[in-house]
Every structure is written in structure tokens, then in C-alpha cells.
Amino acid sequence: MTDIGKASVLDDWLSHSPIVPVITLESVDQAVPLAKALFAGGLSVLEVTLRTPAGLPGIESIRATLPDVIVGAGTVMTVEQLQAVQTAGAQFVVSPGSTPELLSAMIHSELPILPGIATLSELMLGYQMGLRRFKFFPAEISGGIKALKAFSGPAADCSFCPTGGVSPGNLKDYLGLTNVIAVGGTWLTPADALASQSWSTITDLAKSACALASSIRTG
Numbered sequence: 321m322t323d324i325g326k327a328s329v330l331d332d333w334l335s336h337s338p339i340v341p342v343i344t345l346e347s348v349d350q351a352v353p354l355a356k357a358l359f360a361g362g363l364s365v366l367e368v369t370l371r372t373p374a375g376l377p378g379i380e381s382i383r384a385t386l387p388d389v390i391v392g393a394g395t396v397m398t399v400e401q402l403q404a405v406q407t408a409g410a411q412f413v414v415s416p417g418s419t420p421e422l423l424s425a426m427i428h429s430e431l432p433i434l435p436g437i438a439t440l441s442e443l444m445l446g447y448q449m450g451l452r453r454f455k456f457f458p459a460e461i462s463g464g465i466k467a468l469k470a471f472s473g474p475a476a477d478c479s480f481c482p483t484g485g486v487s488p489g490n491l492k493d494y495l496g497l498t499n500v501i502a503v504g505g506t507w508l509t510p511a512d513a514l515a516s517q518s519w520s521t522i523t524d525l526a527k528s529a530c531a532l533a534s535s536i537r538t539g
């Protein structure tokens with residue numbers, strides 16, 4: 321698939337589900353009930369990070385069990401990790417930052433990608449390789465809304481998924497920007513709720529976030 325084709329697949333998924341929970345699994349057993357809880361709350365696009373060893377098998381079990389959920393891999397930092405998440409069945413790939421080697425491998429993979437950038441120089445590295453979709457991380461401490469507005473001048477044809485400091489308090493402001501296709505964050509999956517298997521708490525968090533998003537998208 322071309323970069324444009326991959327970007328349009330991602331745009332389509334995110335237009336239906338513009339809030340992406342960034343998930344850290346402590347155990348693979350959490351993966352499916354957590355994904356079910358988020359899906360029940362209206363979120364169908366999830367990012368499972370490789371921060372813990374349960375990440376890769378967690379992606380595999382969600383893929384094997386929940387065909388309506390789109391599961392991507394996050395915290396992909398190396399080409400080896402990219403290969404591993406493809407084997408595990410990830411449907412898109414997110415990296416926290418960008419290196420020429422990783423960008424090149426991501427571009428050559430068949431999966432839609434969201435490489436991380438925090439500055440215009442990092443964006444330009446991906447831009448010259450044909451990329452127009454980026455994760456903006458860590459969003460709040462890298463200039464947040466003001467930075468994204470500034471990016472829209474020189475990089476008018478680029479869109480972003482800000483993460484890092486996005487919360488119910490600012491998500492409407494982010495989603496209201498024309499160059500934001502989605503937002504991501506960990507607030508939807510608090511570690512204590514996962515540890516105590518409070519799946520209804522997570523569904524409620526997802527529902528509240530969806531309500532905020534739909535209020536901005538419908539004006």
C-alpha cells in the first residue's frame with residue numbers, strides 16, 4: 321500500500337473513533353476484557369504499547385478474539401520491534417519519535433503508521449519521505465494547541481494525533497483543530513482500574529470521552 325493509501329485507511333478508522341486509548345498491559349489476561357470494556361464505551365481503535373512484555377501477546381489475543389476492534393502497536397522504537405508487532409498482528413504502528421532507519425522501515429511495511437514528532441525538523445524528516453500523518457508527542461510540553469496551530473502554516477497538508485498530557489479537560493480543544501485527526505492518552509485506562517479489573521469504570525471513562533468528542537464534532 322502507498323503512504324497515501326495507508327494514511328487514508330488510518331483516517332477512516334480514526335474518523336469513526338478519534339480517541340485512542342494508549343494501553344500498558346501488566347498481564348496478557350487484561351488484554352481482551354480491557355479491549356471489550358473500551359469497545360463497549362464506544363472506542364474501537366486502540367494502541368497497545370510495548371512498554372511491558374504483555375504488549376505483544378496482548379495484541380495477538382485482541383486480534384484473535386475481537387474482530388471489530390482495530391488494534392495498533394505503540395512504543396515501537398526499533399526496526400526489530402516493528403517486525404515483531406507485524407508478526408503479532410498489529411493493524412497500525414505508532415512510534416514515540418522518529419529515526420531515519422525506523423521511518424524507512426515503517427514506510428516499507430504494509431501497515432498504516434503514525435511516527436512521533438515533537439518539532440518541525442522531525443516532521444520534515446518524515447515529510448521528505450512522503451509522510452503526512454504524525455503522532456505529536458509529548459503534546460502538552462511541546463507546545464500543545466499553539467504548536468499544532470503553528471505547524472498548520474508550513475505543514476498545511478499534515479495531520480496529527482497529539483498524545484502526552486491530553487485529558488478530558490483539553491481534548492475538545494485538540495479535536496477542534498482542523499489538523500488533528502485524533503487524540504491519544506492513558507487517562508482511559510488507569511492502572512488501578514486495570515489491576516482491580518474494574519471494567520465498568522473503563523467503559524464509563526470511554527463513554528464520557530466519546531460524549532465530549534461528539535459534542536465537538538457535531539458543533
Ligand SMILES: O=C(O)C(=O)C[C@H](O)[C@H](O)COP(=O)(O)O
Nearest residue numbers: 342394395416483484485505506
Ligand atoms: O509509550 C509511548 O509510546 C508513548 O508515546 C507515550 C504515550 O502516548 C503517552 O505517554 C501518553 O501520554 P499520557 O496520556 O499523558 O500518559
